[in-house]
Amino acid sequence: MRFERIVRWDRIVVALVLLAAACATPQERPSLAGRWDATVVVNDLEIPFPFEIAEDGRVVTGSFFNGDLAITSTGGTFENGMLELAFAQYASTIEATYANGRLEGQYVRGSRRPYPFRAVRAAESVAASLEAPSIAGVWIIPTESSKGEKAWRFIVRQTGAEVEGGILRVDGDTGTLTGSYRDGTFVMSHFSGARPLLLEVTLEEDGSLRLLQNRQRELVAVRSDSARAAELDEPTDPSRHTRVADPSEPFRFSFPDLDGQIVTNADPRFAGKVVLVSITGSWCPNCHDEAPFLANLYKTYRDKGLEIVALSFEEEEQLANPTRLRAFIEKYDLGYTFLLAGVPDQLSEMVPQAVNLNAFPTTFMLGRDGRVRAVHAGFPSPASGSFYTEAQHEITSQIEHLLAESAESL
Numbered sequence: 001m002r003f004e005r006i007v008r009w010d011r012i013v014v015a016l017v018l019l020a021a022a023c024a025t026p027q028e029r030p031s032l033a034g035r036w037d038a039t040v041v042v043n044d045l046e047i048p049f050p051f052e053i054a055e056d057g058r059v060v061t062g063s064f065f066n067g068d069l070a071i072t073s074t075g076g077t078f079e080n081g082m083l084e085l086a087f088a089q090y091a092s093t094i095e096a097t098y099a100n101g102r103l104e105g106q107y108v109r110g111s112r113r114p115y116p117f118r119a120v121r122a123a124e125s126v127a128a129s130l131e132a133p134s135i136a137g138v139w140i141i142p143t144e145s146s147k148g149e150k151a152w153r154f155i156v157r158q159t160g161a162e163v164e165g166g167i168l169r170v171d172g173d174t175g176t177l178t179g180s181y182r183d184g185t186f187v188m189s190h191f192s193g194a195r196p197l198l199l200e201v202t203l204e205e206d207g208s209l210r211l212l213q214n215r216q217r218e219l220v221a222v223r224s225d226s227a228r229a230a231e232l233d234e235p236t237d238p239s240r241h242t243r244v245a246d247p248s249e250p251f252r253f254s255f256p257d258l259d260g261q262i263v264t265n266a267d268p269r270f271a272g273k274v275v276l277v278s279i280t281g282s283w284c285p286n287c288h289d290e291a292p293f294l295a296n297l298y299k300t301y302r303d304k305g306l307e308i309v310a311l312s313f314e315e316e317e318q319l320a321n322p323t324r325l326r327a328f329i330e331k332y333d334l335g336y337t338f339l340l341a342g343v344p345d346q347l348s349e350m351v352p353q354a355v356n357l358n359a360f361p362t363t364f365m366l367g368r369d370g371r372v373r374a375v376h377a378g379f380p381s382p383a384s385g386s387f388y389t390e391a392q393h394e395i396t397s398q399i400e401h402l403l404a405e406s407a408e409s410l
Contacts, residue, residue: 031055032078032098035122040107040115042196045214049191050178051119060085062094066192067164067176067382074327088327089282090193091318107193110324111317115196132161132181133203139221140229141211145169147241147358150233154211154221155385163188166383167199170236171359172286174199176383194285239394241377242362244353250370251277251353253311255339258322263309263339265370270307274402277364278310279351281344282318282328284360290379291332293392297399298336304403305368308336311351313344313360363395367402374398 038051052063052070060076062085073085073094083103085094094117096105103119136158140151149170156165161181165188166173175195179188186201200212208228209221222228244251254264265275278294280287298308318324319340329338342350344360351357354364359377367373376395380388 036119037122038119040117040191040196042115045198047191047196047198048189064192071192087193089331091324092193134158135203135209138224139209140224140232141219141221142232149236151235153235168380168384168387170238170241171378172289173380173384175285175381238377241359242357242375243355244372245355247372251364251366251372255311255341257337257339263337272368273305273307274368274399275366276308277366278308279360279362280310281313281360282325286379287361289381290361291334295332295334297396301399301403306399306403310336310338311341312338313341313347316343365398365402368405373402
């Protein structure tokens with residue numbers, strides 16, 4: 001009898017354990033939603049940047065930032081402590097493990113070497129030094145670039161100890177650098193899935209700026225309205241950087257589209273039209289800066305006689321299967337023609353009519369007769385402030401001028 005009672009009690013205990021297990025709430029997946037302080041490691045140097053994760057049920061997205069512009073993932077999962085975020089427009093992926101409030105992993109960039117990636121929950125802003133000197137404005141950086149430039153611009157906006165801005169070159173800018181003033185130096189950085197940069201800026205006693213790029217390259221900047229700047233070469237005019245050897249000849253191209261069909265400048269779709277030819281590549285950050293502007297330009301002026309054709313120079317694997325380029329087109333809703341022109345190193349070979357063509361992007365503007373009437377090298381982002389709006393105005397005005405010319409008058 002006693003043995004039977006023990007067996008019966010054991011059965012009751014087992015039943016209670018099974019019932020408790022059945023009724024227990026499954027362990028919830030931790031939420032990653034919110035702002036994160038992230039870094040990537042590039043050439044053994046940590047580049048800090050803000051990152052944001054959003055969750056909608058089981059759907060997870062992540063966003064880099066270029067100033068106020070969010071660059072958001074095109075797909076993502078967070079399962080069993082593993083976060084994966086795909087950025088198809090960059091052909092890149094964040095792969096990270098979550099543990100103890102930290103994300104540790106890598107930023108995978110296709111066939112290129114990945115960047116180590118780390119992130120922690122964003123800390124509350126630490127008060128920066130209130131004694132920050134003013135460095136707001138436009139500065140000139142004397143330099144000798146591989147593109148033949150003699151000077152760049154450094155554009156800075158400042159609120160107290162907080163600063164943002166960018167370095168503007170003939171092909172575009174660095175993206176929006178952000179940072180603050182501490183211990184005598186403004187520390188600024190940028191990473192938006194591309195263009196990793198750490199910039200340490202110190203105001204010198206003579207009024208110039210000492211710029212240290214990625215703890216390696218040192219530059220000097222002087223105010224653009226100073227006597228010292230007047231003695232320096234001007235930054236390159238993007239409307240004069242590239243030209244064509246013979247402006248009297250029509251601009252020619254013949255390349256396959258994404259379906260393999262050959263498209264040429266002689267196709268009926270371009271006859272009697274104003275044509276903007278964009279030298280681009282989905283790998284190119286400044287081309288991403290330009291894409292929304294071209295998308296809007298095409299929507300605004302297509303019915304008035306504008307055509308846009310992009311000659312896209314991609315890496316070999318993308319030429320064979322242009323998944324990143326297709327995502328680039330979808331991301332920015334680019335309704336105009338895209339042609340696969342070759343790899344970036346073939347730029348001069350594939351566009352032999354151009355002289356000094358070395359900037360991605362570059363825009364050729366063709367009149368209704370097919371001849372090049374204007375060329376604009378590069379394209380700035382909002383980091384460049386008024387230079388960004390001026391570039392848009394200049395290209396738009398040129399297009400409007402060409403559209404106003406009737407085909408009969410040519």
